[in-house]
Amino acid sequence: MTTVIQIDHSLLKRMQSDLSRPHAFAAERVGFIVCNAEHTRGGWQLTAKSYEPVPDEQYVDDPSVGAAVSGRVFRIHMQRAHGEPVSILHVHRHDHYGKPAFSSTDLHESRRFAPDFLNVRPELPHGVLVLSFDSAHALIWDPREQKQPSIASVHSHPANRHVKSPQPPELPGREIGSETSQRQGSRHWIVRWWIACVSTIGAHRRRQPHSD
DSSP, X not given: OEEEEEEOXXXXXXXXXXXXXXXXXXXXXXXXXXXXXXXXXXXXXXXXXXXXXXXGGGEEOOTTSSOEEOHHHHHHHHHHHHHSSOEEEEEEEOSSSSOOOOOHHHHHHHHHHHHHHHHHSTTSOEEEEEEOSSOEEEEEEETTEEEXXXXXXXXXXXXXXXXXOSSOOOOOSSOBSOOOOOOTTOOOOOOOOOOTTHHHHHHHHHHSOOOO
16 A cells, blocks of 8 residues: 655645745744545545645744744644544655655654544544655555554656756656665754644543544
């Protein structure tokens, strides 16, 4: 079973633009992708329908990590998954060209927070995605395999490769994210997701029935 993530070129361009913006104290930006999910014979098809940036005021000043955000940010997106049949992907970027990889901290934190989305929308997959300037890598938690994420393939519409632009290039219009080799010497910002909201979310879930 495989998972394919489709991101429209214009939406990808908006994501890259937002993730490029400097912040007053955070070393990088993060956001969330809201996806429609369809279960096919071969696996899951996730189609990105919107990108939700994290507002400036919701970042937490923590110099020990690249970016930390308030628990309210996660609560908002968990409530959206609770109210709508959507899949949620957390996204950030490593500022280099070539295939990105999740850092050890990325993996540790995503394994703590991503399965929480399955608690509020248990029938759909959720996950994390890391971009570079021209590639991507994603991990997806399938409802049937909640503890072990799988690698997803990420596709986008073809970019115009004949037009030079001062902006970093977007993803090429081909399958990416399935290669196992990594570009050596790439600079990776460490990302930590602020999950102090877990107890609050748990209380919210106990007060409201889960959607089927």
